[in-house]
Amino acid sequence: MTAHVAMIGCGEAGLAFAGAPGRCGSVTAFDIQTDDPARRDAKLAEYRGAGVTAAMTVAEALAGAGVVLSLVTADQALNAAQSAAPRISPGALYLDLNSVAPATKRAAAAVIDTAGGRYVDVAVMAPVHPKRLGVPLLVSGAHAAAAVDALRAIGFTSLKLIAGDTGAAASVKMIRSVVIKGVEALTAECMIAAARAGVVAEVLAALGEDWATRADYNLDRMMVHGLRRAAEMDEVAATLEGLGVVPSMTRATAKRQRELGALGLGHVAGLDAKLEALAA
Structure with missing residues (x-):
């Protein structure tokens, strides 16, 4: 069943x-970036480095596959399923790992x-690096x-079945993100203000001994992945609204994540350098 993923x-x-x-089986992948001539060569080089066969269409990627992993941005998750549906092999598992x-x-x-x-609802519960196939998954x-x-x-090693129908794993992921990505947004707001006031060291000391490391990590996640995380927080807001909870804090988190991601700064090494770039 997993010979072709x-x-x-x-x-x-x-x-x-x-x-x-430790990854087993062959992998064929389609990514929208291969449609972009400016990005195609770099993308194909990444595929070769990971042992992935490139497909130029969704149909080519899915041909004969017993397992399909959907790993697109949150705003494209439903579109990906709609594109895959007419091309999926009968009985194939469609594992939706998107944060929606x-x-x-x-x-x-x-x-x-x-x-x-x-169809299977799968929630990825931690950054994929460094754990990779060891990242915790709820199913x-x-x-x-x-x-x-x-x-x-x-080859995945950290798997947990969640009781309930489709959406149960997603509920855990979405509701947890209120705190995880909310703290990131608060960290950015706090640290940018501290940098402009010239009191970064004092604020970090008041927060606790591990906060310099935590602040550096939280800012990095937003600067590198802010746009993707903002799209996820839009889905979190929809989750809360479906439960009758007004997503006031979640909407603000999405806004802050989107703002930092839109700066296009990417990875900047070191907290001081990050704050210099953000506080400008």
């Missing part, structure tokens, strides 16, 4: 999984299941047990 979307997460030691609301996953499940595939839905077996055969 297809990926829709092969960015940081896909490359981390495909290129990890339970309602979005249920909509994608309806599309895949109607087409004859087996839910009607085909969750089969998906756990398939993921284990690929």
